[in-house]
Amino acid sequence: MVGVQDEIDFTSPRGRLATRLSDVIERRWPAEVQAIGVHGSLAHGDDHDGSDVNLTVLTYRAGAGPRPALRKVDGILVDLRVTTADECLRRVRELTPRWPLEAERFVTTRPLHDPRGLFARHRDAHLGRLAEARPHEFSSLARHDWEVASAAHSRAVRLAEYYDTDAALVMMADARLHAALVTGLLSRTYFRNPADAVKRTGVAGADVQELGKILDAQAEDLTARGCPVDGTLRDLFE
Template sequence: MDGISTGLGTGPDLDDPRWTVAERVAGAALRRFPADLLAVAVHGPLAHGDDDGGGDGEVGLLLVTYRPGTGPAPATRRVDGVLVDLTVTGAEDYLRQARTIGPLWPLTADRYVATRALRDPTGWLRTLRDEHLARLARARPAEFSTAARQAWYRGSAAHARAARLAEWYETDQALLMLGEARLAAATVAGLMSRTYFRDPGDAVRRTGLAGADMTEVGAVLRRQAEELAARGRPVDGTVDDLLDG
């Protein structure tokens, strides 16, 4: 990789054309922005190293900069037939995100704990993982319930919209909104069980929502509303509740 040590060792995944592209992009970035980049890593299937290795998936590449607003701009492009999703973030901003328990936590946490370094001379990625895990250890149950309630609202709104579109025979739009409702319900399930997922597809698959129809998703959302109420975070409230957050 043009003289850049990856620290990846050897293995069958290195034959995956996505690794070749990831290393090329990382090498180019490090040559062009040598004073800006603190760490470079991959996340997603390549970081786990246990996908099919067929080379037809995307490369999730993370560039961590010393200061925000430096380095290349975030971008998505196809390089030699491989889709590359380039995330560029300041180190402190990313650490702050890793310490946040929000409604999208089940879909973002994997990036904090399962990255694979292409360049990390200071061990910053280890710090990222440790900061996130320490935050989880300190998190109170109410934090996850609050985030789950916020995700539930998104799912409930998408489900209601999907049902209305289906009544209007707007089938394509209804299916799109139903997909959003499935994902939101899966996110609620992840928050209430403190489970994170690799990606949206993994979320709906592992929660049994991948093939759920309109009625099934509605039933899941109703059960989740009941559980949230039992946890002290009901989805319904008064005007004062709304203004008090």
């Protein structure tokens, strides 16, 4: 698991912008907004020039409050996500094949405005869901990512044979990411972003042959865990 800072650095340009955004949202939608939080580099205390401001707004009802947005403000990219508190609670208790990339937001969001302690409650709900999840549940999700990684890897091999290098590189990037998600799910490790995922799992520099061997090893691991990656037509519907 990845730790966060005790305090957000509000002296940085990103910290000051997050504060301004929170203040504006509170003033414009006081009856609609329940909580405002920040995650990503600001929550970890390692933001720098080029970092984004990742803001989550929890509302009482769908369609209320500010609209979700992704755009630059004063040269800083702002990723503004808006959802209801109830919908967010549902999501934090849902495990998906992208869990290694989603969990960081559930666990590390820091409140800018949260009088009811919703972000802490959602974090605890997510951790509780992880505690009750059975190993086979994570293995099944990992198998989904393995299938995506294997398909992308096969396409990359075929494209390389036809000297379509650019397209092959795109497929390899997709294959590396999903192979990293397999590792994250099987080890219950979450990552801060896709780049962090491929770097920490050691697949960032894997070429076609190396990645093929990694996928073969993952397939063996999944089979040993009761989730073989290949099977009969009957297996598809069980």
